[in-house]
Amino acid sequence: MDTDWHAWHGDYDQPDSALARRLAVIRERIGEALDAAPPGPIRVISVCAGQGRDLLGALPGHPRRADVTARLVELDPRNAAAARRTARETGLDQVEVRLGDAALTWYYAGIAPAHLVLMCGIFGNLSHADLQRTIATCSQLCATGGTLIWTRHRRAPDMFPRVCQWLEDRGFERQWLSEPGAGFGVGTHRFTGTPEPLDPDRRMFTFH
Template sequence: MPKDWYEWHDLYDTEPKLQQRLEIVQEYIAYSLNASPSGTIRVVSVCAGDGRDLLGTLKNHSRAKDVSARLVEINSNLVERGRATIESLGLAKQIEFINGDATLATNYVGAIPVDIVIVCGVFGNLADEAELNRLLDNLSFLSKPGAFVIWTRGDSNGITYSDNVRKILSASGFEEVNFKLTATGDMGVGLNRYRGENLAAPKEQQLFVFSGIPSKAR
């Protein structure tokens, strides 16, 4: 069992469902980049890990130089690894990696609203549906009208948690564009588009409470 989130991210080297999830997430990021208007594409990644989803996509994407991104992650080792990748890609002037608490609105000020919100590995680490709704309410603070939102949610014990997320997102103004399950059948990846209005200020300074632990990550 991984003892921290840095070790958890190393599971991408061995776990098929995580590898398959990453592949779909990167597919959706590429789609969102392609569908964005000409000019700067603003991106934020919530609980970004080492940023491999976005950075892996930008490595070979024709619009990489259009991206202005902020990645927020609390684990300093993951941030260090992500920053090294950014340097290697020559994107240091346009992508910043914040070593901070992704639940706090202050860590996004100056980078929002954005065209693409990446909120992967988060929904399954919220305590309950009420906490999910709280985060979705506050996503309106991060998102431009028409912004793409890319998310993940694991299913387990015969419960399709991802279907519940899809319903709540649709009811909250996030229109579904695409959804796929991994080949393992237990990890959902969604692509939605925000059809509401941007909020000038968050409803709460703490956008959500992250309650997951690496050994039981969902």
């Protein structure tokens, strides 16, 4: 049975749930990434953005909110509508929500390479081949010095260390990892390489 990704967001509203605790950590990491961004405009990409609770929760109170231009891509129309509503209600007119398949790279034309790329709730739903392809594409999405925030569960077989290695082989420098026993996995990596030109005809992944 396919996952209902709109209903899935309900766990965020349970304060003691792993998703709620993970969300708090991601928002903190977003704040740190915005603090570290160079002066001037900040481009943000959120892949499979859902309802945008991570960025849209971190941005309103941040001192650099006015510097941010963001593009959120989400396939579920109910989640996309919720993200648009939150952006509107919080005065974040510079946040664009696009309805579509976030695995298709053409959605990021014109905003990649970005200073902050969010890939949350993705890596745990991919085959190994798609995971490696997506990681390889991150060097097209991230600007030099940009931050990638990603998530992956720690259930057996624990792929978290391997994901870190694949990222680091691609020029991403480890910045912060959640503790193994946290009940979720969050990683922050900084891209130290030179971004590759965006291939607009690539499919990064298919959810499983």
